[in-house]
Amino acid sequence: MLLLKIILLTLLAGMSMPLGAMLARAEKIHPRWLEQELRHSIIAFGGGALLSAVALVLVPDGVQHLPTEVALYWFLxxxxxxxxxxxxxxxxxxxASQLVAMLSDFIPESIALGAAFALGGSNGLLLALLIALQNLxxxxxxxxxxxxxxxxPANRIILMFTMMALLGPLAGVVSYVWLADYPAVVSSTMLFAAGGILYSVFQDIAPQARLKRHWGPPMGAVFGFAFGILGHMMLAA
Known part of the structure; x- marks a missing residue:
């Protein structure tokens, strides 16, 4: 039953990628300044969601089963x-570089999701939600x-994104099956993913989100992180 849950959650998180592509295909917003602000705000929202995944799930769970120096090693x-x-x-x-870049985020996230379920608790569900919010x-x-x-063509790109989403369940299930009995390895995996995700946020997402003389995109990041806090508190309650 838990394996089925992991498969469904990783698949739903991955399907946010083709859904985001379909929204971009249908996007017809005028005037141009509003289109630009919305686009950058959406990117920043994903960055905020990723930061909340690192801060609320991956790092807190990852440091539980490792000494300080080992935790820092895997994070770095x-x-x-x-x-x-x-x-x-x-x-x-x-x-193909753009596709590889997307997979370089999504595969470690899916592995971390399987690892989160291997540790037990409710953080796996929260992480799946945050990954979906970021993938959109x-x-x-x-x-x-x-x-x-x-x-x-647009349809081919959406199809490629859909095929990429199918790799999520595979990574999540392999992570859960192989790592469930090794909490230290699970923690290392989560910290490794956290370090990589944090690099991606400041290398790729944050620079793309910035827009001169517009203040909506930074608030998009705040809203993305707020969604993470909301999910964390609801599950904790």
Missing amino acids: LGGLVFMLLDVLLNRFKTS PEGFNAFRELRHSSHY
């Missing part, structure tokens, strides 16, 4: 690995970038 290693991947993607700029603006933004940087 996650950031370093994501940085190296970012360098490689920047060097080999192709239309990421799919939205990635669709727009792929449409401008490649010759892929």
Whole structure:
């Protein structure tokens, strides 16, 4: 029963990517300043949701079963690995780079989700919600970038995002089945993902969210984090 729950939650979280792409495809907003502000606010909202996942789930759960120096090692290693991947993607700029960048977020998130259920408690559900909230603006933004940087038709991009979403259940189930009996490994996995996600927020999401002489996007990040706090408090209650 728990495996089925993990499959469904990781699938729903992943399906936010093609849903975001469909919203971007249908987007027809005027005037242009409002379109720009909405787009940047959506990106910032995803960043806020990711920060709340790191602050409220991944780090608090990850440090429970590890000594301080080991916890810091895995957290910093996650950031370093994501940085190296970012360098490689920047060097080999192709239309596939955007897809790889999305997977580099989603796969560790799905692994961390399976790990959260392996630790027990209700944080797995909260993490699934936050991943879904983050994947929606990421799919939205990635669709727009792929449409401008490649010759892929819209339907093909949405199909690719849908196929990527199917990797989430696989990663989540493998993580849960293999790691359930090893809490220290689960904690290491969650901290590794947290370090990588934090790198991505400040390298990719936050710079894209900024818009000169507009103040809506930063509030989008605040609302994204607020959703994380709301979910955390509701589940705790």
